Amino acid sequence: MPAWLMNGAGNAFLVIDVRGQAALAGMGGDQVRGLAARHGFDQFLIISDSDRGDAHMGVINADGSPSGACGNGARCVAWHVMEGLNTDRLVLDSDGGLMEAERTGDWRVRVDLGPARTGWQDIPLAREMDTVSMDLSVEAGRDLRLSSPGAVSMGNPHCVFFVENAETVPARAIGHRVEHDPLFPERVNVGFAQILDEARIRLRVWERGAGLTLACGTGAAAALVAAARRGLTGRATAILADGGELQAVWRDDGHVTVEGPVALTGEIDWPA
Structure with a gap:
């Protein structure tokens, strides 16, 4: 076959x-x-x-x-x-x-993809925490520290860091470390989102169980939701991934669609 x-x-x-x-x-x-x-x-x-x-x-x-x-x-x-x-x-x-x-x-x-879930139990996290801006930080070299990511479940867990430059962030090293952090009992997908403007996000994603991929559909949805919850974007954005562009919309009913x-x-x- x-x-x-x-x-x-x-x-x-x-x-x-x-x-x-x-x-x-x-x-x-x-x-x-x-x-x-x-x-x-x-x-x-x-x-x-x-x-x-x-x-x-x-x-x-x-x-x-x-x-x-x-x-x-x-x-x-x-x-x-x-x-x-x-x-x-x-x-x-x-x-x-x-x-x-x-x-x-x-x-x-x-x-x-269904409704975005943002409760700490839904991600899930190991302990109660604000998922708009999490109490989590990662040292990424002498001059780089990533902190306060957002967390979203799109049927799988996502942690989204907002970064100044998605191209230069050491996504492999940080992604692997955060994927296995005890805060995430089911491990986690790790997004690195650079806000270009209110309608465009440059995104790289370390996927649990797969590593750094050229695109991630649930990661695109999670990045949009995490950004919109902070007021960084609207509820519809272009997601610019390494492998192409996706269109993500967080609808008023809570569901997130991804097109590409x-x-x-x-x-x-x-x-x-």
Whole structure:
């Protein structure tokens, strides 16, 4: 059976579709880590049957750990399923909840990631804390100290630092350290957001279980929410990632949508 290499604004995935077939048996972390080493993806996405939506998306990070949400992955899976169903709209089921998706161009998809959650228990954090400006700081060299990030859950936990220059911040070193900080019992995705103006954010994201990626859909949503809560931006921004541009909107009903490009970059035989 085929498996597809896809990406959303550079965020790389290996996608398999097992609808109508027996579920993958024994797909473990070691296998996914081996696949990621060979094919260079950030997440492994499994499309299966759903009683609640048009399809279910399962997500396994490149290090073999599970993830409840993946925004760019949802956009890629939605594109694949919509192609097969010959439709421009669908409901995608996931471990993080139901997501409505729609095609906005030949290779563009918008997905509703659901409501942003900002309570400290929702992230989750190890102790009660203000999530607009957290009591957390990181030394990033003799002349750089990052502090007071915002925290948001988009079905997975995010910590967003606001930085003067996203290009020069040591994102790998800081991201790895913060991902494993005891404050985050489920680990955390770490965003480095540079506010360009009230409608544009330059963003780099260290994803838990995957490392520094070219884009992150839930990270884009989290950066918007964290920035808007501080009054740094409005509720709709362009998110400028290393791999492309995403459009994020924090709606009045609390839901966050992310729109952007998807790409099909290759096909391989499964098992791969």
